[in-house]
Amino acid sequence: MSNPIGVALLGCGTVGSEVLRLLTEQSTELAARVGAAVRLVGVAVRRPWRHPEVPAELLTTDAAELVGRDGVDVVIEVIGGIEPARPLLLAALRAGRGVVTANKALLAECGPELYAAADAAGADLYFEAAVAGAIPLLRPLRESLAGDRITRVTGIVNGTTNFILSAMDSSGAGYAETLEEAGRLGYAEADPTADVEGYDAASKAAILASLAFHTRVTSADVHREGIAEVSAADILAARKLGRTVKLLAICERVLDSAGTEWVSARVYPAMIPRSHPLATVGGAYNAVFVEADAAGALMFYGQGAGGAPTASAVLGDLVAVARNRVAGGYGPRESAYADLPVRPMGDTPTSYHISLEVLDRPGVLARVAQVFADHEVSIMAVRQTGRTPEHALSGNAGSGNAESGGVGSDNAGSGGAGATLVIVTHSAPDAALRSTVDKLAGLDVVRDVVSVMRVEGEVT
Amino acid sequence: MSNPIGVALLGCGTVGSEVLRLLTEQSTELAARVGAAVRLVGVAVRRPWRHPEVPAELLTTDAAELVGRDGVDVVIEVIGGIEPARPLLLAALRAGRGVVTANKALLAECGPELYAAADAAGADLYFEAAVAGAIPLLRPLRESLAGDRITRVTGIVNGTTNFILSAMDSSGAGYAETLEEAGRLGYAEADPTADVEGYDAASKAAILASLAFHTRVTSADVHREGIAEVSAADILAARKLGRTVKLLAICERVLDSAGTEWVSARVYPAMIPRSHPLATVGGAYNAVFVEADAAGALMFYGQGAGGAPTASAVLGDLVAVARNRVAGGYGPRESAYADLPVRPMGDTPTSYHISLEVLDRPGVLARVAQVFADHEVSIMAVRQTGRTPEHALSGNAGSGNAESGGVGSDNAGSGGAGATLVIVTHSAPDAALRSTVDKLAGLDVVRDVVSVMRVEGEVT
Numbered sequence: 075m076s077n078p079i080g081v082a083l084l085g086c087g088t089v090g091s092e093v094l095r096l097l098t099e100q101s102t103e104l105a106a107r108v109g110a111a112v113r114l115v116g117v118a119v120r121r122p123w124r125h126p127e128v129p130a131e132l133l134t135t136d137a138a139e140l141v142g143r144d145g146v147d148v149v150i151e152v153i154g155g156i157e158p159a160r161p162l163l164l165a166a167l168r169a170g171r172g173v174v175t176a177n178k179a180l181l182a183e184c185g186p187e188l189y190a191a192a193d194a195a196g197a198d199l200y201f202e203a204a205v206a207g208a209i210p211l212l213r214p215l216r217e218s219l220a221g222d223r224i225t226r227v228t229g230i231v232n233g234t235t236n237f238i239l240s241a242m243d244s245s246g247a248g249y250a251e252t253l254e255e256a257g258r259l260g261y262a263e264a265d266p267t268a269d270v271e272g273y274d275a276a277s278k279a280a281i282l283a284s285l286a287f288h289t290r291v292t293s294a295d296v297h298r299e300g301i302a303e304v305s306a307a308d309i310l311a312a313r314k315l316g317r318t319v320k321l322l323a324i325c326e327r328v329l330d331s332a333g334t335e336w337v338s339a340r341v342y343p344a345m346i347p348r349s350h351p352l353a354t355v356g357g358a359y360n361a362v363f364v365e366a367d368a369a370g371a372l373m374f375y376g377q378g379a380g381g382a383p384t385a386s387a388v389l390g391d392l393v394a395v396a397r398n399r400v401a402g403g404y405g406p407r408e409s410a411y412a413d414l415p416v417r418p419m420g421d422t423p424t425s426y427h428i429s430l431e432v433l434d435r436p437g438v439l440a441r442v443a444q445v446f447a448d449h450e451v452s453i454m455a456v457r458q459t460g461r462t463p464e465h466a467l468s469g470n471a472g473s474g475n476a477e478s479g480g481v482g483s484d485n486a487g488s489g490g491a492g493a494t495l496v497i498v499t500h501s502a503p504d505a506a507l508r509s510t511v512d513k514l515a516g517l518d519v520v521r522d523v524v525s526v527m528r529v530e531g532e533v534t
Numbered sequence: 535m536s537n538p539i540g541v542a543l544l545g546c547g548t549v550g551s552e553v554l555r556l557l558t559e560q561s562t563e564l565a566a567r568v569g570a571a572v573r574l575v576g577v578a579v580r581r582p583w584r585h586p587e588v589p590a591e592l593l594t595t596d597a598a599e600l601v602g603r604d605g606v607d608v609v610i611e612v613i614g615g616i617e618p619a620r621p622l623l624l625a626a627l628r629a630g631r632g633v634v635t636a637n638k639a640l641l642a643e644c645g646p647e648l649y650a651a652a653d654a655a656g657a658d659l660y661f662e663a664a665v666a667g668a669i670p671l672l673r674p675l676r677e678s679l680a681g682d683r684i685t686r687v688t689g690i691v692n693g694t695t696n697f698i699l700s701a702m703d704s705s706g707a708g709y710a711e712t713l714e715e716a717g718r719l720g721y722a723e724a725d726p727t728a729d730v731e732g733y734d735a736a737s738k739a740a741i742l743a744s745l746a747f748h749t750r751v752t753s754a755d756v757h758r759e760g761i762a763e764v765s766a767a768d769i770l771a772a773r774k775l776g777r778t779v780k781l782l783a784i785c786e787r788v789l790d791s792a793g794t795e796w797v798s799a800r801v802y803p804a805m806i807p808r809s810h811p812l813a814t815v816g817g818a819y820n821a822v823f824v825e826a827d828a829a830g831a832l833m834f835y836g837q838g839a840g841g842a843p844t845a846s847a848v849l850g851d852l853v854a855v856a857r858n859r860v861a862g863g864y865g866p867r868e869s870a871y872a873d874l875p876v877r878p879m880g881d882t883p884t885s886y887h888i889s890l891e892v893l894d895r896p897g898v899l900a901r902v903a904q905v906f907a908d909h910e911v912s913i914m915a916v917r918q919t920g921r922t923p924e925h926a927l928s929g930n931a932g933s934g935n936a937e938s939g940g941v942g943s944d945n946a947g948s949g950g951a952g953a954t955l956v957i958v959t960h961s962a963p964d965a966a967l968r969s970t971v972d973k974l975a976g977l978d979v980v981r982d983v984v985s986v987m988r989v990e991g992e993v994t
Contacts, residue, residue, distance in 0.1 A: 107748075220853035370842070390679055
């Protein structure tokens with residue numbers, strides 16, 4: 075057995091207290107796995123009186139002093155947020171301590187700075203817990219797939235929004251009332267902004283894209299849309315197409331027409347086929363679907379949040395860092411050699427689903443189709459629904475092919491029954507699709523844009 | 535950049551040729567990830583004339599010479615089988631070379647010997663490709679979850695049998711004709727014994743149990759049953775219970791009544807609920823469901839076989855081993871500190887589903903239930919089906935509760951319509967369940983034991 079490994083714990087909330095519990099309960103096993111005893115040197119908290127579970131002699135309010143204290147080999151940070159976590163971890167790394175953190179926001183914003191400090195000092199920086207909680211994901215991405223070429227990562231990485239969207243899909247209820255229910259059940263925080271507006275998922279997308287594509291991607295590079303605009307009509311439209319709505323973090327390689335390789339990182343709600351492995355991920359669970367050249371499709375599934383699951387990931391990292399110190403080596407460094415440019419969202423190819431309520435009169439489809447053509451957007455499928463029987467396509471009743479006829483009645487425009495056009499596009503630059511939608515909304519034959527949502531998860 | 539890392543490739547079949555391709559195509563990326571160039575020193579094959587794709591100066595038929603050659607840092611073994619892989623890898627490890635292997639049979643049979651050689655020489659031994667092909671699974675088990683306590687691993691780890699069982703479930707066809715179809719489609723080998731008899735899955739179970747429970751488990755310790763006995767009647771019975779049949783590799787901690795902890799490793803076809811995440815894993819895909827104290831439930835899903843997916847896992851290991859050499863450290867060693875005893879199958883708690891065709895006369899259920907009681911097996915649920923209306927329970931027609939009445943007719947025993955009893959037991963020692971079934975088969979009131987299968991995947 076080597077000398078004991080000294081651990082400083084910064085923060086003792088939901089995750090920290092579980093880390094503390096596992097460190098204590100598993101101490102014999104940890105020692106066996108590390109090859110040295112793991113000894114807790116101190117626990118930094120803001121309000122020591124709130125932590126009767128921590129031995130008094132370990133508690134301190136001076137996190138900076140604890141980080142610098144003799145005998146600290148590894149610093150575990152579970153405070154969250156940028157300040158004061160950032161200077162504390164920089165100080166720890168510069169002093170050559172190994173760092174284990176669950177802080178996705180910090181990594182997504184200041185990752186390069188932390189990596190540089192780790193590199194300069196030859197110190198380890200591990201953060202498995204920062205993305206998808208207990209799911210072993212970052213280690214597979216940066217180690218198991220290190221000899222492969224990852225092309226795409228599609229993740230459900232936020233439990234709150236997945237709970238809300240799953241519930242809306244089951245109940246048909248609207249967003250506001252479902253959010254309220256999620257709050258009552260403890261699945262949404264009092265201020266749910268970071269979750270429902272997609273900030274949390276965007277931080278994770280930045281971390282995933284950095285690892286998958288060996289490129290520095292920060293949260294500022296991630297296009298972000300939340301779920302607050304998702305309506306019961308969207309969910310219903312998805313259901314009619316055999317799809318379901320999920321908030322996705324998507325990281326992919328994009329080739330432009332000149333053959334240049336870019337990285338796209340984006341977060342938005344999208345319709346995916348119900349047959350897709352991600353479609354069955356319900357409630358507060360997380361899952362990440364990874365596509366690689368040689369490995370093909372892989373999926374990782376588990377609990378994305380919660381004290382114990384997150385602590386499990388923290389402890390896994392602690393064992394790795396401690397073992398590296400005992401063995402005299404170090405873990406994989408930041409790998410940003412590919413240094414791909416980040417594709418702006420407007421230039422990124424996506425596909426849209428658009429449901430329109432239109433006037434029921436001749437030439438409507440032609441007018442609508444012309445708008446797509448003007449924006450060089452190709453239509454994959456059109457379906458016309460919701461017409462009353464007497465307005466069925468003249469001469470083509472029952473053919474079910476909206477392209478094949480004009481429109482059967484002239485009087486629908488004057489307040490009579492309208493028709494619904496459901497359009498799914500082929501892949502096109504997102505900006506062209508957005509402009510198409512804007513233009514459609516202004517057409518006199520379009521009564522209402524009922525639902526607009528990107529579609530993902532299959533070749534279009 | 536450090537000195538180049540020299541690689542010797544043993545074997546150049548389906549997996550080897552893909553490894554060769556990736557080594558060549560990804561050489562720039564590999565160098566960036568390793569921090570040194572990765573240089574192929576030689577490729578050992580039996581019939582060099584069959585490998586025009588390999589530069590002639592790299593080919594050799596003398597694998598032992600190649601392993602010992604100067605400049606070889608890492609040996610990749612994709613020959614398969616015990617001999618000559620075993621002495622070659624022992625020689626490589628004793629000479630201090632890192633070893634990457636996809637050889638599950640060798641690891642499951644001779645793992646401890648290989649581990650000891652690696653340990654003595656301070657050399658790395660990696661084998662991610664040996665279980666579940668491209669799915670990053672071993673690294674998460676031995677690293678990501680190193681700070682947690684794994685309680686159970688349940689895997690679909692053989693693509694051939696999963697293809698066959700999925701097809702039987704979809705079509706209702708029998709085993710023999712489905713196996714033939716699988717052979718035609720390339721999903722089953724000409725001699726499918728290793729797959730359908732569960733030998734392949736048992737090797738993987740041994741490797742998984744060793745890693746999950748820090749205990750030496752070899753293939754001889756694994757209880758093994760294949761799928762050749764699975765009938766269309768079993769599949770149908772499962773369907774009626776809202777279940778599906780999968781060949782499972784199960785590794786779990788078992789506590790006996792004295793509080794001693796054991797390891798159970800076993801492979802058999804079992805009925806799992808259709809709502810279980812493993813139930814949706816179709817075709818030749820693999821998936822492994824892991825339960826741990828803190829992390830909760832995790833699932834890993836992907837392609838379990840095939841040249842490119844397996845080569846992806848081999849390359850990931852190669853990068854790790856090469857990086858360790860550049861960094862001067864080494865990866866996690868064998869961890870067998872827990873050294874738990876292996877529970878014999880007869881003492882392992884399982885639950886059974888049993889469908890019986892019985893005579894339709896009074897007292898039958900009482901006789902059947904007494905057999906269970908005699909073996910101290912507790913019944914969780916009984917359902918009686920398939921009776922013709924005139925034989926409905928007298929005085930309880932339509933109640934649907936088989937416990938609540940006798941039997942309505944005395945004449946069914948003489949060749950008339952019988953009844954079917956479907957019984958699901960609570961958990962009991964497997965030997966007691968087996969004896970119960972044997973005894974039931976001999977009862978004069980039992981016409982036929984239609985289906986017997988273990989049930990897994992939920993608390994009973």
